[in-house]
Amino acid sequence: MPLVGEAPVSHGAARRLTIARLGHKGDGETDDGIFVPLSAPGDQIVAEVDGERASIARIVTPGPDRVDATCPHFGACGGCALQHLSVGFLSDWKREQIATALGQRGLTGIEVAPTRVMPPQSRRRAELHARVTQMGIKIGFLERGSRVIVPMSACDVLTPAILGALDALGVQLEPLLPLHTHVAMHVLDSEHGLDVSLGIPDFALDIRSRQALSAMAAAVDLARLSVNGELIIMRREPVVTIAGVPVVPPPESFLQAVREAEVHMQDLACKALVSTKVVADLFAGIGTFAFALARTAKVHAVEGEQSALDALAAAARRTQGLKPISTERRDLFRRPLLAHELKAFDGVVLNPPRPGAKAQAEALAQSAVPALVYVSCSPASFARDARILVDGGFELKTVTPVDQFLWTPHIEAVGIFERRVKRR
Numbered sequence: 001m002p003l004v005g006e007a008p009v010s011h012g013a014a015r016r017l018t019i020a021r022l023g024h025k026g027d028g029e030t031d032d033g034i035f036v037p038l039s040a041p042g043d044q045i046v047a048e049v050d051g052e053r054a055s056i057a058r059i060v061t062p063g064p065d066r067v068d069a070t071c072p073h074f075g076a077c078g079g080c081a082l083q084h085l086s087v088g089f090l091s092d093w094k095r096e097q098i099a100t101a102l103g104q105r106g107l108t109g110i111e112v113a114p115t116r117v118m119p120p121q122s123r124r125r126a127e128l129h130a131r132v133t134q135m136g137i138k139i140g141f142l143e144r145g146s147r148v149i150v151p152m153s154a155c156d157v158l159t160p161a162i163l164g165a166l167d168a169l170g171v172q173l174e175p176l177l178p179l180h181t182h183v184a185m186h187v188l189d190s191e192h193g194l195d196v197s198l199g200i201p202d203f204a205l206d207i208r209s210r211q212a213l214s215a216m217a218a219a220v221d222l223a224r225l226s227v228n229g230e231l232i233i234m235r236r237e238p239v240v241t242i243a244g245v246p247v248v249p250p251p252e253s254f255l256q257a258v259r260e261a262e263v264h265m266q267d268l269a270c271k272a273l274v275s276t277k278v279v280a281d282l283f284a285g286i287g288t289f290a291f292a293l294a295r296t297a298k299v300h301a302v303e304g305e306q307s308a309l310d311a312l313a314a315a316a317r318r319t320q321g322l323k324p325i326s327t328e329r330r331d332l333f334r335r336p337l338l339a340h341e342l343k344a345f346d347g348v349v350l351n352p353p354r355p356g357a358k359a360q361a362e363a364l365a366q367s368a369v370p371a372l373v374y375v376s377c378s379p380a381s382f383a384r385d386a387r388i389l390v391d392g393g394f395e396l397k398t399v400t401p402v403d404q405f406l407w408t409p410h411i412e413a414v415g416i417f418e419r420r421v422k423r424r
């Protein structure tokens with residue numbers, strides 16, 4: 001990151017710019033539509049401009065919300081794009097992203113609560129990368145927009161257990177991985193140790209490599225190791241406790257990135273659906289909302305991944321004190337639960353991936369479901385689907401932003417909907 005007062009650059013494309021705002025992807029934006037990564041609103045900068053993109057050559061005057069990034073890798077590592085902005089600014093900005101997306105769909109005057117910001121070093125799930133070269137092994141996040149790995153000596157977002165294991169993992173993996181091969185590395189910090197899943201292109205899983213990988217897992221004390229979708233060794237079950245229920249997630253399965261965020265979102269859903277008796281948990285994953293709701297209501301969990309449903313069902317079978325939980329594998333993009341099927345439920349949780357749940361929102365709009373909690377990771381698809389629901393007779397009572405991806409442009413939204421116009 002260039003320092004305030006560094007010598008000015010003398011390239012032809014250098015221009016003096018003022019950053020007006022942060023664009024929705026987190027890059028600073030000028031009033032004439034030039035995007036500048038790592039800039040802050042109010043920054044006066046000299047920048048190398050190339051069309052609609054520019055990079056900072058020198059900061060002349062920093063904007064009021066610019067702070068010193070604490071991570072030594074900030075700027076190079078693509079894991080965080082916004083550590084140069086104060087947490088207060090970012091939480092307001094993330095809240096605005098949701099209000100603005102709703103406003104663009106004509107949904108104004110909605111109560112958007114202050115953002116609930118999760119603590120640093122709390123991200124328990126990460127997609128890292130590894131590559132062995134003649135210089136040794138690199139493990140880390142990628143540089144933004146590239147396949148170059150930034151090795152990590154520090155990280156403000158990952159849990160200490162993940163960060164603390166990377167050196168030992170590197171030492172053990174280096175002799176096992178093929179040279180110059182880009183390896184995907186999913187890591188989960190479970191309650192019984194790390195669960196690591198490697199994607200190694202063109203890697204022969206023979207007896208010898210399995211033995212070497214198992215020895216590596218023991219040397220680093222992994223709970224479980226999988227390679228290219230195959231279990232290599234499970235030394236302990238990689239348990240995560242969800243709403244008091246111990247669950248063993250399948251390798252690489254979805255899990256809310258930060259435990260505290262999961263609890264906040266469960267609390268919001270449970271409060272909104274407190275008087276329901278039978279709830280449909282749509283896009284249920286391994287049961288984040290199903291288990292929280294099953295303390296008081298019967299739950300039907302619908303999800304596209306069979307392995308996630310198997311983990312959910314196995315955990316439900318082992319646990320006392322839950323109301324019945326049924327599961328259904330279903331592609332909810334192609335085959336949403338239709339209005340006549342939704343008659344069975346007096347509450348719904350909807351937690352789709354980034355594209356949202358347009359078809360399911362349309363079916364809910366046609367249904368008589370009285371109460372709905374929509375948990376979203378995309379303000380744009382959330383606002384689109386909220387419009388459909390409101391047009392179908394729902395009222396959007398409140399939205400709570402939850403920031404579990406600190407220093408990135410990502411934000412979760414928990415929307416509470418109640419049916420205003422009753423249907424039969």
Ligand SMILES: C[S@@+](CC[C@H](N)C(=O)[O-])C[C@H]1O[C@@H](n2cnc3c(N)ncnc32)[C@H](O)[C@@H]1O
Binds near residue numbers: 330
């Ligand atoms: C954002 S995650 C939420 C999971 C869960 N509710 C949680 O909080 O852990 C979205 C889930 O939708 C599932 N999914 C993605 N596309 C789907 C589809 N077309 N039909 C059904 N489920 C799908 C994914 O497998 C994933 O479990």
